[in-house]
Amino acid sequence: MMFVAFGLLAAVVAILLLRPLMRAGAGPDAAAAERAVYRAQLAELAAEAANGQMPAADAENARLEIERRLLRVGAGRKLSGRPSLVLAFAVALGVPAAAALLYDELGAPGLVDRPLAERVTAQGQEDETRRLVDALEARMKAAPDDPRGWALLARARAAEGKLIEAAEAYEKVIVLIPDSVDARLGAAELRIAAANGMVGPEAKALIDQALTLQPANAAARHFAAYARFANGDTAGAVADWQAILKDVAADDPIRDAVTAGLRAAGAPVPEAAPVAPGPTAADAAAAQAMSPDERQSMIEGMVARLAERLKEQPGDLDGWLRLARAYDVLGKAPEAVAAWEKAAALKPDDAAIAEGLVAARARLPVK
Amino acid sequence: MIAELGHFALILAFVVALVQGIVPMAGAARGHGPSMKLADTAAVLQFLLVAGAFAALVHAYVTSDFSLVNVYGNSHSLKPMLYKVTGVWGNHEGSLLLWALMLTLFGAMVALFGRNLPDGFRARALAVQGLVGVGFLAFMIFTSNPFARIDPAPLEGNGLNPILQDPGLAFHPPFLYAGYVGISIAFSFAVAALIEGRVPPSWARWVRPWTLAAWSALTIGISGGSYWAYYELGWGGFWFWDPVENASLMPWLAATALLHSAIVVEKRDTLKSWTILLAILAFSLSLLGTFLVRSGVLTSVHAFASDPTRGFFILIFLLAVTGGALTLYAIRAPALKAGGLFQTVSRESSLVLNNLLLATATATVLLGTLYPLILDVLGGAKVSVGPPYYNATFMPIMVPLILALGIGPLLPWKRGSLLTALAKVKLVAALAVLGGIAIVLATTDAPVLAVLGFVLAFFLGGAVLVELAQRVQLAKLGPMGAFRRLVTLPRGAMGMSLAHFGMAVSVIGIAAATGFSQEHLGVMKAGDTVEIAGYSLTFQGVEDVPGPNYTATRGRFEVEGVGTLSPETRKFRAPPMETTEAAIHSTPIGDLYVVVGEKTGPGYATRIYWKPFVMWIWAGGIMMAFGGLVSLSDRRLRVGAPVRRAAAQAQPAE
Incomplete structure (x- = not known):
């Protein structure tokens, strides 16, 4: 479509330039x-x-x-009026060819317009995500040696529900970084999810490799425990999980997954005070006593206060990062994208922020 | 798709400009008719393509398409629509595109309306115009592309410099560029005449109207810019001798000289060589202005981009244009035939004097503008050349210029008598000096320069009226008959009188506003009252007012007999910046100018000025530009023959 328009424009220009060159007759x-x-x-x-506008003497x-000047005009040079085919040909072909080259x-062939009004609708955001993922896919085809790109692609594919493809992307990372534990666990998790919680041989192999590489890694140990649980060894799994809980710090994110596993296995869950960076102890204590609705609104209130404060102090990078993560957690994708963009603007070449931004964009609402 | 189509159109325009620059030039040299005719088509096509590209950029701004780097860098979704549109040229790349649009528009107009020019000459002039276009389009495409894209597109843009978020941006640059570019036509005609080795008879008929149109546009652009600075910058100054202002003043001075020497070419078929040189210099000064502003050599609100590659490109382009044209001039100028002769005292010689003075004034400004830059490059001290330099150099040149301006139009073509002319203005001169003395007596500590300004302005205004009275034969025909003659007066003469009178009006404004302004600077609490120039202002505090993309702190001043004045300080969010919006009460005899600033202790910092006759500066500018347009509308034949002693003057036809 775009190139048809380009072609038409170039053709019209060439034809119009041809006309004077092809027409005979000297002036x-x-x-x-x-x-x-x-x-x-x-x-x-x-x-x-x-008309009497000028005195007769002046006239x-x-x-x-x-008349004196008229007499001074000499004989002029005769002009040739022969149309020049070679010249016409050169101009008519040369102009479009040079422009195309x-x-x-210089151009960005095929890049569509991105008017803002179109982009803030749901359909527009879906297209946006789609385009980002497509662009990433294309980039990985062209430059398949970039592990960070594969990791991003894995997350983007996973967000779209393409679990196996996402796992394959993680496996590319494993090829590029042979001792990557995170990529192995990511691939394993996706394969397990794709198999509705069953641990197949591929997933099992990935988990075993991860555990061999880093026997103390809590996440690897958690997946190994889950593999036991899925294969029917509930007692072994519970023992492993309880051992993990003893080893990890109180604010380790793996804790939630481990306690969920224990609950699924019907085992008692040991108490541990959650330690979050944002709220004060009093806030957290109050949150314990609240209903889920109240808790939600308290969190939202805190986020709103943070957002308000950042309007006053737009240079606070840490604040923007906290706000972005909070929006991520709350599932407010557009706000999260905006906050990540602010953070990225403050620290443009930070890889972690760029990754957070792309991940947040990938979570923009998809119908 | 529209953005990319715009980009493609711009590239096509560049290629078409190349064809326009090469094929007709070669065709004219070989005497090949069809190649010469190609110039017309190419010029119109080049304009249409650039217009298409411009429309595409406007579309991107209006729809906030942040996938264009240019839009992302200079627009914001919250910006009011007017500033989305004017923001198109409120930045480096977009302003170049506007330049190119004007340039190609003028080229297309020569192609469409220049049928009375000989084919060969028109082909050469358009080819030169095409080559200038090649320079600008190449500069844009290769160093400052307005259609560069980012993918993925950000969701918000960086916003436009708040100082530029003003209706001034809607008219100041377009007029200024129309002026610069109009001079390019005179340049192309000059170079075409040099290549041809002779000046065709319709040359002056063409050069003068184009120069007039360009000069009028430039006058409006400069007056408008000065007025904008006056109300936006918050301290009531109207001319700062800032290098960027000088960059527009120099082409204006050169164009003024060109305008006057073109009259001599048109009427008397002489001074051709000098006029051609002036045309080359005037356009070179326009380009120099572009170089100074766009290269980042200077930092100011006009310098959107400071990028050495860009500066280098413009410098090379400037050297190619100026150097090439001057070399051509050195080779070909001796071949240009001199026309009619004239005596030392005549209209021609007074126009030559005018040219000499204007050229000296231009050189003075050029020196003052470039000297600090050159010194800086050579590693010398950082110096700033400001008003003291210009008061000492530029002003003394203006004195004889204004005197000559009064007397020159009273001299006849070819031969005249200075004594006769002086006799006509002796009464006016006496009255002007008396006026000056009256001002000194009526005021205390009147500055010498300001009083001199008044005297000169009175003299000039009076001399213009004397000349007009003589032309309509007021003494002989009485008021009614003279009025009838005034109505049928050639528009060229009317335009001249208007423009010269406008000059007198401006000089009065400048002298009064610089010499006699009053000010009151200080912290004011709510309820405080200040007396200035017969006005009594009571400060009533401030309030916060939200705007579309800013919040304003608005002060309230109750002025007895006038009402409320509400100056503002606006805080913009994107980009975070503050601007002051002065409240101005304008009257024909002066402006009351009020600014409210930061909260300071118990009150607010305020600045209150009285600027007598300050509006006259721009009123004079508008009169000059209007005079130019009136003169432009004169289609009369322009052949000046020496006036013989005509005993029996023609009676008005009745």
């Missing part, structure tokens, strides 16, 4: 044109003198002056 020579100017001046003068003087060098 009057230069001397004739000059004489015509003087004759027109004489005619104008006569008309003005006749007479002016007429003499013009330059555009290929």
